[in-house]
Amino acid sequence: MSVSTAQRASWLRAVSLAQRIGSLALLIAIWQITAEALDSRMLPAASAVFIELARLCADGALPFNLGITLARVAAAFLVAMAVGTAIGIAMGRSRTLDALFDSWLVLLLNLPALVIIVLAYVWFGLTEAAAIGAVAVNKIPAVAVTLREGARALDRNYSQMAQSFHVGRWRTLRHVILPQLYPYLFAAARSGLALVWKIVLIVELLGRSNGVGFEIQLYFQQFDVTGILAYTIAFVAVIQLIEWVIFQPLERRAGRWRP
Amino acid sequence: MAAVTPALHADIRDKRYARARGAQSHIALAGLSLEIAAGELVALVGPSGCGKTTFLNIVAGLDRDYVGEVRLAARPDGCPARVGYVFQEPRLLPWRTVHENIALVLPPDRADAIVRDMLTAVGLAGAHDLYPPQLSVGMSRRVAIARAFAIEPDLLLMDEPFVSLDHDTVEQLRELLLKLWRARPTTVLFVTHDLREALMLADRLVLLSAPPAHVVGEVPVSLARSRRHSGPEIELLRDEVLRQHRELIGSAATSAPR
Structure with a gap:
């Protein structure tokens, strides 16, 4: 009897999950042993960090700051995706717009994140809007470039079909255009999230009085590596959770038609 | 006969494609004029690459860059005609x-x-x-x-919809098309380069020249559809059309008998 492909797939998934857990356990073990051998304040043991993590969760500071930072990540991410997608599609569809703004895009792509953040704070004050806007502006050009590729690759045959059958603009966008852009949207969203959450921490460090970035700055001033690592672990875990709980199911759904 | 508004009146005086870097433009259609009565099934026959798809795209309103006019009869309720399109690939x-x-x-x-x-x-x-x-x-x-x-199209455009399929599938699809058309009568413009297929389906053949395409002849097909099952009658008709329109030899004629 041969094993069904579904069984085989779930078996392979289980194996790959076990490998991941094993690999992480190995990292933590090496960390623990090294820390115990060094016995230095600069590298606390894994066990100490996890105890601190539990304490911070219990007293509410970590959930509060993590929540604020995630809200900023979400806001900046959504703004960047929406604006970047609109710009990318427009430039992919219109040669004139592309010729006009391509150099702007290149310029923005090469602008250091720190410069954008500092300028945003100088020009618009130390406000929430300036913080979120600065993060979004950092991400917009990359989204636009990706979606421009997607818009250039749109299949004209499908557009002709929609046009000849008088499928309205909105339905054409939803059923004909966007599904062709999903792979590009997912690519932009993935790299977007990875970039946005890192920049949000810098924005918080430079000009906000709460959030993970701000907390890390406080720990930095006290040279409290345990606190820094506790926050880092919590944050990385949440971001990975977003990948598993939101991105991967969405992507599976969008790709379910593939044989 | 009383002047009945045709379902489709098309008169394409000039359709050309620009070529890159100012080279001479390619003239696809020149003086292609065609009328189809309501409920008629017309086959547009011409060599491959003669501009048949270009013509259908113009009629479908997908291509507005041409000189000439296309008129579709309005629906009885005054709404503009609905056009159904079966492309060469299913899309x-x-x-x-x-x-x-x-x-x-x-x-x-x-x-x-x-x-x-x-x-x-x-x-x-x-x-x-x-x-x-x-x-x-x-x-x-x-x-x-x-x-x-x-x-519920008022005009159904079909662009070689049965091309590159095996013989049995084509046979079934032709039957299906005729069955649907009888149950849901509409005006059909069927494009093909296969003379035999055109003779099996259509009320009337409109023969196109090599590019720049224009109409070189028309062949009404009076043979009852029930007697068109690729028998000797179709072959006779085909030979007759080919005799009268020698220019088709070398394109439609090269498709081997089945």
Whole structure:
């Protein structure tokens, strides 16, 4: 009897999950042993960090700051995706717009994140809007470039079909255009999230009085590596959770038609 | 005969494609003029690459860059004519189910019932939830034909819809097309380079020249459709058409007898 492909797939998934857990356990073990051998304040043991993590969760500071930072990540991410997608599609569809703004895009792509953040704070004050806007502006050009590729690759045959059958603009966008852009949207969203959450921490460090970035700055001033690592672990875990709980199911759904 | 408004009046005086870097433009159509009566099934026959698809795209309103005019008779209620289009490839959205593909071209409130009717009519009642990549080529064509008929078109454009299919599938699809057309009468403009196929389906053949395409002849087909099953009668008709229109030899004539 041969094993069904579904069984085989779930078996392979289980194996790959076990490998991941094993690999992480190995990292933590090496960390623990090294820390115990060094016995230095600069590298606390894994066990100490996890105890601190539990304490911070219990007293509410970590959930509060993590929540604020995630809200900023979400806001900046959504703004960047929406604006970047609109710009990318427009430039992919219109040669004139592309010729006009391509150099702007290149310029923005090469602008250091720190410069954008500092300028945003100088020009618009130390406000929430300036913080979120600065993060979004950092991400917009990359989204636009990706979606421009997607818009250039749109299949004209499908557009002709929609046009000849008088499928309205909105339905054409939803059923004909966007599904062709999903792979590009997912690519932009993935790299977007990875970039946005890192920049949000810098924005918080430079000009906000709460959030993970701000907390890390406080720990930095006290040279409290345990606190820094506790926050880092919590944050990385949440971001990975977003990948598993939101991105991967969405992507599976969008790709379910593939044989 | 009383002057009845034709379902389609097309007079394309000039259609050309620009070539890159100022080279001489390619003239696709020149003086292609055609009228089709309501309910008529007309086959447009011409050599491959003579501009037949270009002509259909103009009639469908997809291409407005031409000199000439296209008039479609309005519906009895005064609304503009509806045009159904069966493209050379099925052009189904691979990321939407068969049902959703047809529903897309229909008003949402009535879509479900119409889709069910049409899929049953083309023999795919069980295929609603399949995605196009799961369909055979023959099934995909059926869905494309169902989609075109679903909108109750006043004019149905078909662009070599049976090209590159095996003989049995083509036979079945032709039967299906005629069955649907009898049950849902409409005006059909069927493009093909296969003279035999044209003779089996059409009320009238319109023969096109090599580019720049124009009409070089018309052949009414009076033989009853029940007697057109690729028998000797079709071969006789075909020989006669080829005798009268020697310019077709070398294009349509080269397709081997089946």
